[in-house]
Amino acid sequence: MAPRVRFAPSPTGYLHVGGARTALFNWLFARHTGGTLILRIEDTDFERSSEEMVEGILEGMRWLGLNWDEGPFYQSKRLPLYKETAAKILAAGHAYYCFCTKDELEQRRAAATAAGRPPMYDRRCRQIPREEAERRLAAGETAALRFAVPEGGSTSFDDAVFGKVEFANSEIEDFVLLRSDGIPTYHLSVVADDVDMRLTHIIRGADHISNTPKQVLQYRALGAALPIFAHVPLILGPDKTRLSKRHGATSVISYKQMGIVPEAFRNFLALLGWTPGQLKDANGKDREIFGSDELIQLFSLGGISKSNSVFDNDKLAWFNTEYIRAYPSEQLLPLIQEEWAKVGFTPTRSEQEITHAIDLLKPRARNLIDFATAFRAYFGDSFEVDPTAREKFLSGQVPELLRELGSRYAAATEFSEASAEALLRAFAEEKGLKAGALINGSRVALTGQGVAPSLFAVMLALGQERVVRRLSQIQ
RNA sequence: GGCGCUAUCGUCUAGGGGUUAGGACGUGAGAUUCUCAAUCUUAAAACCCGGGUUCGAUUCCCGGUAGCGCUACCA
Numbered sequence: 001m002a003p004r005v006r007f008a009p010s011p012t013g014y015l016h017v018g019g020a021r022t023a024l025f026n027w028l029f030a031r032h033t034g035g036t037l038i039l040r041i042e043d044t045d046f047e048r049s050s051e052e053m054v055e056g057i058l059e060g061m062r063w064l065g066l067n068w069d070e071g072p073f074y075q076s077k078r079l080p081l082y083k084e085t086a087a088k089i090l091a092a093g094h095a096y097y098c099f100c101t102k103d104e105l106e107q108r109r110a111a112a113t114a115a116g117r118p119p120m121y122d123r124r125c126r127q128i129p130r131e132e133a134e135r136r137l138a139a140g141e142t143a144a145l146r147f148a149v150p151e152g153g154s155t156s157f158d159d160a161v162f163g164k165v166e167f168a169n170s171e172i173e174d175f176v177l178l179r180s181d182g183i184p185t186y187h188l189s190v191v192a193d194d195v196d197m198r199l200t201h202i203i204r205g206a207d208h209i210s211n212t213p214k215q216v217l218q219y220r221a222l223g224a225a226l227p228i229f230a231h232v233p234l235i236l237g238p239d240k241t242r243l244s245k246r247h248g249a250t251s252v253i254s255y256k257q258m259g260i261v262p263e264a265f266r267n268f269l270a271l272l273g274w275t276p277g278q279l280k281d282a283n284g285k286d287r288e289i290f291g292s293d294e295l296i297q298l299f300s301l302g303g304i305s306k307s308n309s310v311f312d313n314d315k316l317a318w319f320n321t322e323y324i325r326a327y328p329s330e331q332l333l334p335l336i337q338e339e340w341a342k343v344g345f346t347p348t349r350s351e352q353e354i355t356h357a358i359d360l361l362k363p364r365a366r367n368l369i370d371f372a373t374a375f376r377a378y379f380g381d382s383f384e385v386d387p388t389a390r391e392k393f394l395s396g397q398v399p400e401l402l403r404e405l406g407s408r409y410a411a412a413t414e415f416s417e418a419s420a421e422a423l424l425r426a427f428a429e430e431k432g433l434k435a436g437a438l439i440n441g442s443r444v445a446l447t448g449q450g451v452a453p454s455l456f457a458v459m460l461a462l463g464q465e466r467v468v469r470r471l472s473q474i475q
Numbered sequence: 476g477g478c479g480c481u482a483u484c485g486u487c488u489a490g491g492g493g494u495u496a497g498g499a500c501g502u503g504a505g506a507u508u509c510u511c512a513a514u515c516u517u518a519a520a521a522c523c524c525g526g527g528u529u530c531g532a533u534u535c536c537c538g539g540u541a542g543c544g545c546u547a548c549c550a
Contacts, residue, residue: 179548210545286498
């Protein structure tokens with residue numbers, strides 16, 4: 001039977017890094033096994049869910065290139081299923097009505113905590129006879145429906161990542177299935193949907209481990225077959241606490257905004273908490289760069305690690321530069337064009353010149369934004385000269401000499417890397433100067449930057465006309 | 476507090492009863508002198524602690540400690 005898995009985000013926030021990795025693992029697993037990935041929006045918390053967040057989540061998934069096969073299904077539109085499922089559990093004798101109000105429960109919880117007792121529900125409504133409950137309901141009283149957890153014994157499951165995990169039933173609360181307003185809680189809706197959607201594997205964050213026995217109990221009550229659970233350890237911030245806003249960017253989309261290439265982000269995320277094992281490259285080093293096809297081919301639940309991992313921005317930056325370098329410039333161009341559009345920049349060069357410049361710049365790019373900021377001079381004629389670079393390389397006589405050098409280039413009949421270099425070196429010698437001073441000055445005059453590829457390669461990428469103009473006009 | 480899970484360089488990780496404990500990112504040093512955010516070379520850097528089992532534990536077992544998660548009519 002082909003596996004069926006799901007990614008089930010709650011639209012109470014954007015798609016964050018942890019959710020994205022869960023989505024990625026589900027996607028890799030589905031693609032690897034030829035299974036089906038279902039997208040399900042868990043929006044039963046009407047207070048906190050929003051349509052806008054749903055769109056944000058979909059945008060994040062699209063950016064990462066994670067497509068799904070079924071859905072998106074919205075839990076808010078599947079309420080009848082949950083009521084029906086709850087009725088089944090009730091009919092099977094595994095649930096009861098609870099007339100305690102939220103306030104009462106809160107008070108009792110506070111009292112229990114103060115007295116040093118565990119703040120679990122005391123099961124008092126479990127004693128209410130069914131007929132009495134029905135009568136009170138008919139009389140207009142509202143009640144929540146709670147699951148009746150077995151008194152003794154334990155509930156366990158075999159996790160694909162963690163192995164056997166067991167909980168004493170005495171530790172499991174009689175949790176609420178249906179709130180008093182008839183809206184299901186998460187505990188019920190997940191199980192109802194996971195059963196209804198015939199899911200075979202549940203791949204989700206390890207923060208759900210403690211919830212799992214509650215779900216296992218419901219599967220049993222429903223007489224449904226248990227799926228395979230695979231809990232994925234959490235992603236932490238540099239201070240080893242759970243990754244959150246205070247660690248900086250946690251939204252996937254913010255990485256797009258930072259000029260990260262989606263494939264680089266995906267590669268980075270895949271290797272956070274998962275490893276294909278030892279795979280050596282030609283130099284005998286462990287491989288880390290994997291394209292999506294390779295990731296799909298290599299992925300397995302067994303490679304997921306059990307311990308939490310820290311999100312390392314430096315490593316992500318490294319993946320990003322690796323991908324930018326490896327991409328053919330034609331493939332990079334559309335991504336760069338987005339950056340240009342963002343800052344309202346329009347290139348004034350031919351497409352061929354642009355791809356050539358991209359190739360030249362790739363090794364020095366840190367992110368896609370560089371192509372719209374630091375590298376502007378290669379694609380158009382309006383650019384700023386970096387003040388630090390000016391101070392360092394355009395001091396004293398240099399600008400004047402560069403203007404003179406410009407007129408020499410204007411008079412040149414040949415313009416190749418070799419001839420451009422020969423001309424400059426001859427000029428430097430003529431003036432009794434080190435070529436380096438002129439080279440560095442020219443670099444700043446031509447690119448506005450103190451850092452750039454080899455100067456004569458830059459000259460060729462710019463063309464004779466621009467070289468002449470920029471050198472002649474430098475102040 | 477209770478319950479659950481986890482524990483190899485700063486970080487991501489490989490490995491596994493006997494290894495110089497491997498790689499990557501980052502960091503330090505050097506080279507290149509046409510800049511560096513490119514490239515090359517190079518260095519430092521880890522098995523949480525204590526007991527057991529064993530000829531031998533970083534690896535297996537137990538305990539401790541620490542971290543994380545859960546502890547809602549949130550998901």
